[in-house]
Amino acid sequence: MKLFFRLLALPPLALLLAAVVLLAHEQAVASASRRVANVAYVAATAPDFDPQNHRLDIYQPKKAAAPRPVVLFIHGGSWNSGSKDNLLYRAIGRRLAKQGFVGVVISYRLSPQALVPAQADDCARALAWTVAHIKEYGGDPARIVLMGHSAGGGLAALLATGSDTLLAKHGLPRTAAHAVLLDDPAGLDMLTYLQKQEYEGDAQYLIPFTRDPAVWRQASALYHVRAGAPPYSIYIGGETYPSISSSGERFRQQLTQLGQPPKYTILPGKKHVGMVTQLFFESNELYAELKRLAQ
Template identity: 55%
Template sequence: MFIARVFRGVLAVVLLLSFVLIINECAVACSSKRTKDIPYIAPDAAGFDAERNRLDVYEPKKKGDVPYPVVVFIHGGGWDSGSKNIYGFIGRRLAKQGVVAVIINYRLAPAVEVPRMADDCARAVLWTQQHIAQYGGDPNRIFVMGHSAGGGLAALLAADNRFFSKLGVTQNPVKGAILDDPAGLDMFDYLNKMEYPDDQKYLVPFGKEPAVWRAMSALYHINAGSPPMLVFVGERTYPGIARSTRKFRDRLEELGVKHEFKLLPGKKHIPMVLQLFWKNNVIYRDLLQLVGATSAT
């Protein structure tokens, strides 16, 4: 009998919390408008992937006095999984706080390797620059953001102008980067060492050429002209991420690149992105300051 009462009590708490979360999510969603599954590459272009070469735009419903800053979010997933459809909560929370959010998909391994993934992300940013004004966004204030593998890709786009030069763009449109427990900042070192179980699996997305590992590592492309960076790392993240982010921070400091580096106590790798469900966390707070956002509500 006692156990039954405890179970009913726990169930009631769970149901109450679920109800509160649903109400909260509905309130957040009401302040934003989503346009989903927009192709950022012409559907008749060679190599177009009908699922992966698409993005969603989340814009504040309230029209701003001036165009809103823009954040392009790149999902993680070890370069072989993940979907924009999981991260709508980030788009909604950014829109509620006065930011136009662009949540993208990109092609994954084994269909393509990381260089093509970075090309996809650059094309999504270029689409954003060309079209985001239609959604209330400022094409001159585009920032990239990513978690895990997406963080590594975001850092690469901010640091290496060649991805945009290949598209005929003379100036990198990325004005800053927000990196949430980023992976892949120094895959050249990581894949040369092969210190951890199952590291061989990363040869699928990165290939077997060390020159490619280096070319796809943002650490080696940061320069004195790189845009501002926010780097957030979980205190209990994976050792490889902890080491590469410290090296990245040291390189930013050496070159004098404007940046913030914050270690979040007690956080593991996955919770570093899950905390973005809560709009008052430190990542959103610093992000809003970086992009110059003013609330849309």
């Protein structure tokens, strides 16, 4: 984000030149990958099929190789906004492919049409589709790393440490995810968050999470942490929202108590939005961490 505002402050000619350089760079990144767009991960005959949101994009490296590790990316957006078609998420997909992954960037149904348990179910269905079909696109179904930012981080955590019924419902084993990277995850403990409602605007989350405390608990990964979970890497912005940093720390403690301490990294100075916009840059350390997790 800082780079964006610096660019805006440039004189018109310099700004034009910078835009040309960025465009050329983006085209070079895109040329190294192949995008297969709008693949349905829910059967069109399903009674709840959403033709807009039950879709995913696949980003493949153009260079042929042995089956590649896979990153399934779940976007954020406060559970009521966002799409795989966002230009930033497309850029992330292309960068994943350039790093040697098969990138799978998904959409899912949003609030108020779909509540968080249904959104988690959508993500589980997208994971099941990926396990079943990613070989056709050069990916290794045994090396799927789940990755999510913000609300997407909370959903990714639910898939990896959530109740076994969420996975078993779609024929997935507990080990469906090889590893997990949470990028400033939101919603890890909505039970505590909605019980307190200590911040202005918190009532808005009673729509996607309902007014039922049982749902708040069901949709919070913190209460489903179990032994045998896949390896976790958690990145928290040093200047993110207090609720994210505090719930992230409690999640770390839960995993540690089970003998599975995650790699836990606080990035100084990073705000919540900056934790995802940093992924525009190929040299970002989260890409290096994904490579480590995929081994």
